[in-house]
Amino acid sequence: DVKVTQSSRYLVKRTGEKVxxxxxxxxxxxxxxxxxxxxxLGLRLIYFSYDVKMKEKGDIPEGYSVSREKKERFxxxxxxxxxxxxxxxxxxxxxxxxxTQYFGPGTRLTVL
Amino acid sequence: AxxxxxxxxxxxxxxxxxxxxxxxxxxxxxxxxxxxVQYPNRGLQFLLKYITGDNLVKGSYGxxxxxxxxxxxxxxxxxxxxxxxxxxxxxxxxxPDSGGYQKVTFGTGTKLQVIP
Numbered sequence: 115d116v117k118v119t120q121s122s123r124y125l126v127k128r129t130g131e132k133v134x135x136x137x138x139x140x141x142x143x144x145x146x147x148x149x150x151x152x153x154x155l156g157l158r159l160i161y162f163s164y165d166v167k168m169k170e171k172g173d174i175p176e177g178y179s180v181s182r183e184k185k186e187r188f189x190x191x192x193x194x195x196x197x198x199x200x201x202x203x204x205x206x207x208x209x210x211x212x213x214t215q216y217f218g219p220g221t222r223l224t225v226l
Numbered sequence: 227a228x229x230x231x232x233x234x235x236x237x238x239x240x241x242x243x244x245x246x247x248x249x250x251x252x253x254x255x256x257x258x259x260x261x262x263v264q265y266p267n268r269g270l271q272f273l274l275k276y277i278t279g280d281n282l283v284k285g286s287y288g289x290x291x292x293x294x295x296x297x298x299x300x301x302x303x304x305x306x307x308x309x310x311x312x313x314x315x316x317x318x319x320x321x322p323d324s325g326g327y328q329k330v331t332f333g334t335g336t337k338l339q340v341i342p
Contacts, residue, residue, distance in 0.1 A: 156335050206270075219268055
């Protein structure tokens with residue numbers, strides 16, 4: 115079974131802090147994704163990565179950056195956290211051209 | 227631009243009754259359609275997908291969905307609901323021949339509540 119893990123289930127940070135959200139997958143998938151999930155808005159794509167050191171902006175990249183130094187790991191970075199970034203963050207991975215995304219359990223981030 | 231609509235924020239159904247969760251889509255081209263389920267405090271899990279072929283697709287946990295091209299719909303169904311089916315359900319669409327990154331667009335989700 116594909117396993118996607120996220121470093122924290124719950125995180126509380128202060129406004130202005132730099133925040134790192136880590137995602138690791140164990141199935142050698144090239145494609146990885148970061149989404150945020152908000153009530154009434156569904157899932158919105160922040161960034162995705164085709165492969166190591168490759169990244170593309172999604173629909174809502176403002177205020178975020180990403181890092182993909184190793185194939186199995188995809189990090190989401192909030193350079194200066196703001197209260198409007200309070201959300202559930204979901205990581206996913208997929209084989210290139212594959213149909214199914216495999217999701218991690220999510221990190222619920224609260225920015226105070 | 228592609229889009230997915232889930233017109234119901236919440237669906238309530240009695241245990242043992244059939245359930246339907248609605249999804250309509252708008253794309254240019256032939257869609258790939260998906261249903262995912264999210265249990266409380268969990269990530270999304272894949273339920274089923276339509277790629278091509280038979281319009282009735284069967285998936286995990288006894289769920290099925292019917293692709294209707296003329297109505298641009300992909301409703302999720304189950305003949306007999308269980309309390310354990312209570313969760314948040316997401317419909318998603320991807321257009322495989324759209325070039326470049328084949329973006330997946332998710333609906334806003336429908337909360338299914340199965341009442342004992």
